[in-house]
Amino acid sequence: MKIEILGMGCAKCKDLYMAAEQAVQEVGIEAQINKVEDIKQIMQYGVMTTPALVIDGKVRAAGKVISKDEIKQML
Template sequence: MKNIKILGSGCANCKRLEAMARKVVGDLGIEAEFEKVTDYAEIMKYPILSTPGLVINEKLVSAGRIPTEEQIETWLKE
């Protein structure tokens, strides 16, 4: 069971990132729970300077951009 968090307050890229992560999770057939973090005080608990951010099992793996599906796949398999 993976815990996936999308950091960012509702920007268009946050939604695209979430959709992409959900797709990769579906493709890989793994179980994961998704959480949208929009509160800045919560977001800033991670070492982030620009949104959207992607957190997998409490580890920030990407910030400020939308990664590729392959990258998300690699992070999910770690």
């Protein structure tokens, strides 16, 4: 599983990254989590507001920090 956190490195982006890490650990799955800070890459997903969560190439949330429990449901 590939998880990407889209954002320019703001505090909310970091919070979403940490929530994703915790969710993956609690669910007990193998996942690669990457931060994507390049604006051109972010725009390829059609995301206009960050932070955004992408799971296996699909944008699952954008413009807000979702909780680790919400992320766990998506996994």
